[in-house]
Amino acid sequence: MNDRDQDRYSRQIRFSEIGLSGQEKLLDARVAIVGCGALGSFHAGALLRAGVRHVRLVDRDYVEANNLQRQWLYVQEDAEHARPKAEAAAQHLRKIDSECQPEPVVVDLTADNIADVLDGAQLILDGTDNFETRYLINEFAVQHGIPWIYGAAVGSYGITMPVVPGSTCCFSCLYPQPPTGIQPTCETAGVVNAVTSAIASFQVSVALQVLCGRHFEARITTMDLWTGKLRQVRQPPARTDCDVCGRRRFPHLAGRHRAPISLCGRNAVQIHDRSRPVDLTSLKTHLFPFGEVRANELALRFFVPPYEMTIFHDGRAIVKGTSDPGIARKLYAQYVGN
Ligand SMILES: [Zn+2]
Numbered sequence: 001m002n003d004r005d006q007d008r009y010s011r012q013i014r015f016s017e018i019g020l021s022g023q024e025k026l027l028d029a030r031v032a033i034v035g036c037g038a039l040g041s042f043h044a045g046a047l048l049r050a051g052v053r054h055v056r057l058v059d060r061d062y063v064e065a066n067n068l069q070r071q072w073l074y075v076q077e078d079a080e081h082a083r084p085k086a087e088a089a090a091q092h093l094r095k096i097d098s099e100c101q102p103e104p105v106v107v108d109l110t111a112d113n114i115a116d117v118l119d120g121a122q123l124i125l126d127g128t129d130n131f132e133t134r135y136l137i138n139e140f141a142v143q144h145g146i147p148w149i150y151g152a153a154v155g156s157y158g159i160t161m162p163v164v165p166g167s168t169c170c171f172s173c174l175y176p177q178p179p180t181g182i183q184p185t186c187e188t189a190g191v192v193n194a195v196t197s198a199i200a201s202f203q204v205s206v207a208l209q210v211l212c213g214r215h216f217e218a219r220i221t222t223m224d225l226w227t228g229k230l231r232q233v234r235q236p237p238a239r240t241d242c243d244v245c246g247r248r249r250f251p252h253l254a255g256r257h258r259a260p261i262s263l264c265g266r267n268a269v270q271i272h273d274r275s276r277p278v279d280l281t282s283l284k285t286h287l288f289p290f291g292e293v294r295a296n297e298l299a300l301r302f303f304v305p306p307y308e309m310t311i312f313h314d315g316r317a318i319v320k321g322t323s324d325p326g327i328a329r330k331l332y333a334q335y336v337g338n
Contacts, residue, residue, distance in 0.1 A: 001027070009051050022212035026051040029211045032121035034058045034109055034137060036085040038196035039151050039203070040127025041073040044102075046204045047125075048093050052211070053100045055093070058117055059085040059127075060108040060270065061318070062299060062310060070193035082310070084298055106298065108272040108316055109133055111255035114140050123210055124148035125203055129186070131178040132252070138163065138171035139250040147210050149203045155189040156226035158199035161219070161235065162206045165245065168218040168235050172244040195225040268320045269328035278315050278336065287335060307331060 001024060006013070013023050029052050033040045036059035044055055063071070063078040063085055071085075078088040086104035093100045105117055109128075114136060118124060124137055124146060134150060141148040142165045150171055151160040163170050202221055209216040218235040243249045284295040292303040302309045307321040309331060317336065319328035 005051070012050060017214060018208070018212055022208075022214070023051055025212050026208070027053065029122060030054045030056075030120055031123045031125065031207065031211070032056040032058060032118050033125045033127055034118075034133065035127030035129065036071075036073075036089045037061070037067065037127055037129065038070040038072070038191070038193070039153065039200045040125065041071045041085070041089055042197050042200035043125045043127060043204055043207070044089050044093060045073055045096065046200070047207065048096055048100055050204075050208060053097065054103075055100075056103040056105060056117070056121060057086040057089050058105045058107065058109055059089075060106065060272070060312075060316065061085050063088055070191060070196050072197065081296075082299065082301060084312075087298065106312065107314060108270065109136060110272065111136060111253050114253070118146075121146060123207055125207060126150045126152075127200075131175070134171055135178075135252045139244055139253045141165060142170050142245045143248075143250055143253065149206055149210075151199045151203045153196045153199045154186055154191055156192045156195050157222070157224050158195045159220070159222045160199050160202045160206075161221070162210070162216075164210070164218065169238040170242060170245040173236070173239045173242045173246075174220075176243070192225060195223065198223060198225055267323050268318055269322060269325050271317045271319065271328055271332050278311060278313055280311070280313055283311065283336070290335065302335065304331065304335070309335065311336060 005027065009023050012018050013020050031047060031052050033043050033055060036044065036057050044057060047055060062082045063074045065079040068074060068076065068079060073089050073092045084106045086106050090102035090104040093102045107113055107117060109117055118140060124141060126134060126137060126149060128134060137148055141163060145165045147162065147164045149162045152158065162168060206216060219232045220235055221232050223230045238245050240246045280295045280300045283300055284293050287293045287302050294301045298313065300311045307319055310318045317332050319331055322328060
């Protein structure tokens with residue numbers, strides 16, 4: 001290790017559970033963060049400061065003003081320019097450490113692209129906001145033997161659990177089916193920023209232990225940060241009848257579960273089953289007669305009151321102002337094409 005790094009990480013090296021050998025492992029580590037919102041933006045900053053410079057940042061969304069209350073890396077200017085979160089996060093990480101090598105990936109993680117997007121990751125951190133993507137990550141991680149760390153926060157409540165294939169239960173052992181009924185979301189129940197950093201901190205602490213090759217006690221941690229209640233239980237063993245880690249069936253990876261996802265935190269639908277490059281400059285010209293349109297090289301925003309469409313260069317779109325997938329699809333078909 002060079003003198004710069006010896007000094008930069010001296011307080012962490014002095015912590016005996018990490019030490020010099022652990023620090024060297026962190027400097028070589030390759031981590032993927034899926035979802036760069038409240039949890040993911042915290043993971044990225046904290047891991048980089050700990051010496052994890054190779055971070056892949058996966059996020060489909062762009063920064064909005066109402067994100068700034070809890071999404072730790074972003075600044076007002078990111079929201080004013082509607083910067084894609086992965087790109088904005090990468091820019092800020094380079095300011096924290098000029099030797100950082102972030103890899104921003106502005107996509108929606110799907111069965112079709114997960115093998116490419118997560119290729120080479122030795123650890124995956126969950127910063128997503130939905131069960132479908134977590135099932136996808138879980139199946140990929142179990143299939144390839146990659147540890148991942150589940151985390152979720154809404155209101156003042158949070159939960160986290162590590163999944164280490166071969167040694168802990170998996171996400172499907174715990175949740176064979178997604179929860180039914182109306183679930184609280186950041187939009188309906190709001191979210192307190194402190195719970196997001198607390199859950200993300202637990203995830204980062206386990207990540208450091210996994211990356212340093214340390215043994216750790218696998219626990220499910222739940223907390224309500226408003227009342228100060230914290231509960232930890234030992235993780236149950238893997239279920240032999242679990243479809244994923246027991247029977248090694250991977251239905252989400254096979255693409256048999258796919259639906260438009262209503263995003264957390266707003267009234268919006270994403271059209272993600274489009275995979276065709278869109279020339280945003282031509283599209284801007286095309287849409288100009290129909291309404292206000294703004295574009296940069298990464299995304300185009302088109303206003304059709306009461307809706308607002310953001311179209312990305314890979315053909316994905318986020319339609320704001322509705323939670324009806326049918327309306328979103330209709331607008332997409334109307335203005336971008338089938
Ligand atoms: Zn399982």
